[in-house]
Amino acid sequence: MRLVAVTAALRRAGRALPSAGVVAAYVALVPNAPVFYRHFHALPNGAGVVAAEALLVLSLTALLCSVFTLAGRRVWLTFASVMILVSAVCAYYMARFGVVIGYGVINAVFTTDHDMSGEVVGLWLLAWVVVFAGLPLLWLWRAPSTTPPLWRQWRQPRALVGRVATFAVLLAVFSGAQVLLRKQGQQAAPDQVEAAPNPVGVAAHSYVPSNWLAGAGMVASNHLAGKRMASRLIDPAKRYAYRPQTDLSDMVLVMVIGESARRDRWGMLGHSRATTPQLAAQPRVLAFAAQSCDTVTKLSLACMFVRPEGLQAAADMGPDIVLEDNVFSVLRKLDFRIELFAMQSELGFYNRVKADAYKFREVIAAQPENTGKPVDDMLLLPELSAALKRASAPGARTHPRAIVLHTKGSHYLYTQRYPRSFARFQPECLSTDQRCSAELLLNSYDNSILYTDHVLGETIALLRSHKALLVYTADHGESISDNVHFHGTPRRIAPPEQRAVPMVFWASERFLSDPALKAGYEQIAARQQDRSSRVGHHNLFASLLGCLGVKSPDGGITAADNLCH
Numbered sequence: 012m013r014l015v016a017v018t019a020a021l022r023r024a025g026r027a028l029p030s031a032g033v034v035a036a037y038v039a040l041v042p043n044a045p046v047f048y049r050h051f052h053a054l055p056n057g058a059g060v061v062a063a064e065a066l067l068v069l070s071l072t073a074l075l076c077s078v079f080t081l082a083g084r085r086v087w088l089t090f091a092s093v094m095i096l097v098s099a100v101c102a103y104y105m106a107r108f109g110v111v112i113g114y115g116v117i118n119a120v121f122t123t124d125h126d127m128s129g130e131v132v133g134l135w136l137l138a139w140v141v142v143f144a145g146l147p148l149l150w151l152w153r154a155p156s157t158t159p160p161l162w163r164q165w166r167q168p169r170a171l172v173g174r175v176a177t178f179a180v181l182l183a184v185f186s187g188a189q190v191l192l193r194k195q196g197q198q199a200a201p202d203q204v205e206a207a208p209n210p211v212g213v214a215a216h217s218y219v220p221s222n223w224l225a226g227a228g229m230v231a232s233n234h235l236a237g238k239r240m241a242s243r244l245i246d247p248a249k250r251y252a253y254r255p256q257t258d259l260s261d262m263v264l265v266m267v268i269g270e271s272a273r274r275d276r277w278g279m280l281g282h283s284r285a286t287t288p289q290l291a292a293q294p295r296v297l298a299f300a301a302q303s304c305d306t307v308t309k310l311s312l313a314c315m316f317v318r319p320e321g322l323q324a325a326a327d328m329g330p331d332i333v334l335e336d337n338v339f340s341v342l343r344k345l346d347f348r349i350e351l352f353a354m355q356s357e358l359g360f361y362n363r364v365k366a367d368a369y370k371f372r373e374v375i376a377a378q379p380e381n382t383g384k385p386v387d388d389m390l391l392l393p394e395l396s397a398a399l400k401r402a403s404a405p406g407a408r409t410h411p412r413a414i415v416l417h418t419k420g421s422h423y424l425y426t427q428r429y430p431r432s433f434a435r436f437q438p439e440c441l442s443t444d445q446r447c448s449a450e451l452l453l454n455s456y457d458n459s460i461l462y463t464d465h466v467l468g469e470t471i472a473l474l475r476s477h478k479a480l481l482v483y484t485a486d487h488g489e490s491i492s493d494n495v496h497f498h499g500t501p502r503r504i505a506p507p508e509q510r511a512v513p514m515v516f517w518a519s520e521r522f523l524s525d526p527a528l529k530a531g532y533e534q535i536a537a538r539q540q541d542r543s544s545r546v547g548h549h550n551l552f553a554s555l556l557g558c559l560g561v562k563s564p565d566g567g568i569t570a571a572d573n574l575c576h
Contacts (some may be wrong), residue, residue: 030154031080034091035073037147042102043068043218050217058211059195067211068218074181075220077174077256084550092148099144101350103136105219110497112216117226133387133443173250178386212328216501229329245335247318248344251567256560257527262411263399263477264347264559267470269463269485270308270355270420271498274300274513276460278451284436286460288366289468294516295532296471297539301514302547303487305330311486313361316555317574328501338552339364339413348410349404352394353417354387364415370394385430388418388466396473418487420463423496425455429462436461449493456491471517478521480558484548485512514546516558516574527560531575537570550574 018552047065051057079090104110189211215221236286274280278287279298290296304314304322310330314322339349343365351361351369361369375394376386395414402412419428426439436454440447447455467483474481488511489498498509516535523529535558538544550572556563557573570576 030151031076031087032073033154034095034147035076036069038094038098038220039069039072039218040065042105042143045102045106046217056195060192063188063192063195064214064218064378066184067192067214068221070181070185070188071221074178074185075224077177077181081174088152091151094220095147095151096140096144097223099140100136101219101223102143103139104497105136108497110495110499111217112222112226114345115447115488117230124361135444136488151436185286213504216504217329225328244333245321246340247321247335247567248340251563251565253341253345253556253561253563253567257525259345259347259411259559260409261478262522262559263474263479264342264401264411264413264477264555265395265470265474265481266413266415266555267467267481267483268312268415268417269483269512270390270418270422270488271487272460272463272485272513273456273488273491273508274430274511275508276457277513279515280513282457284457286457287464288461289464290515293468293471295518295523297330297516297536299514299544300545301484301512301538301550303485303510303512303544304548305502306357306487306505306509308486309357309359311548312357315484315486315551318552318567319549319570320569321420328503330502337363338555339366341556341561341567342411346410347413349413349415349416350398351415352398353415354391354419355417357417362505363415366415369415387428387430388420388462389469391418392403392469392473395470399473399477418463418466421456421459421489423489425452425459428459433458433465446494449495452491452496456489456496474482474517475519476521477519478525479519480522481517482551482558483513483515483517484551488512512547513575514550525560528558531558531560534576535574537546546574 043065047061050064051061054060075094076087076091080087101112192210192214195210215225221567223270258392267306273553274282276282276286277298278285279296280300281290287298290440303311305311313333314331316337317333317335321333323334325331341560342349349364349366351364351366352375353361353369353371354375356371356373358371361371372386375381375390380393381390395416398412398414402410421428424440424443426434426441436457438451439455439458440451441455445451467481487498489496490500490506490509498505500506500509502510516532518528518532523532535554538546553568553570553572553576554574556568558575562568
């Protein structure tokens, strides 16, 4: 009898919640169908894994829908509309580009360069949204809803019992799906190490709506945590002593931050194409196959200039927690004047550099001398030249200089990163709406690397007469395949190419005329010959200081991370 009563209550609840049930099934199954298909064919024991994942995402979505129906029709319709629309947009990028929607991607949507992000919005996306969001939304807002809000259900005991029973069943299914998925994951990869990602966590980042909801929650919580921690960041310049071993008064340090550049597409690092001819022809250029600290611009900018000891590894799919200020704090203590010029708009990072002066893309493009010019990375060179002239102007106070150049590099759409004169590799991928094969995408991508090589070659030309050190590295890599071009996958499950970046050093003759600096640069040259050497963003803090001949007697520079040690 009790079973019959519960079943009847569930049926009444189902009749009372038609729109919630349909929305839950639609969002959980339709937008995720391409991912289900891919996992089914790509994973060992794919059928079992996909069944468990489908059960997990369906029960979770149903739980979310059931909760929001308790708040009344307006709140429910608002939530359901947002969930359908955002899930449809996410599903488009998941299906077409193979992107994993995680913290980095969601964070970029809220905070990163919207001009470049807009370049991946095209007619195909609009058509997709009309079909997979517009039509369901039209049905949703016309569908009748007889669901009373929670405060009215206290006077309807049967409806309340049915609702409680629904929640209990959905929670049981959700918990069972997690257990089942863990078992299926173990069967699929029985030899995986203990540090392998939790299959439930991987599934949460693989499907809508859990991936973008989790990402949005992490962005919000990390934003609040970042605000709290910003005032509590440990300043290495105050905690440790940093002592130059040589005169730095006329030093010029140029840090070039690349964008989405993969090391395996660099000719200097083994690519079959000559994508870096100018760098290859330069004496004293040292190139390393390196690894980025994260897979998306904002996160890499947060971690790449911080001591590894100043980062706390995240326990989940999130980014590292930053506990210390960056290397620019130490440079300021050493009396460096810092200037920053950027073809992007990462104002949060630029403010953390605390440069004496900086210009970002919109400011540079608005200057009268740039009217009508292509807004590409070559616009950084006049800014660098002017900064060097200011430093050497008669009567100018002598300061060491640190100049940061933040490039557009190889950010998609690749063909918009270089002029037509650099379109060497053909045919290209010319439009966001074009379905491009891997060959076309890689041709365009290699052209963008060729242009980066040109920008770096011209940068070296400007620095040649100065006592200068140039350091270049990209913020992260890029996944590229047929109709796929993206990054930002959570770091623990990211494909290797999303963290495979080049790191380049160049020193001028005047720099090497100083015996202390020459000795350090010889060490980095020897390190280049050691193919077993692990190089990455974790070396930047120590190497930017160590290669300038700066030492820390009390542990502010980790010798193992200093490539010039």
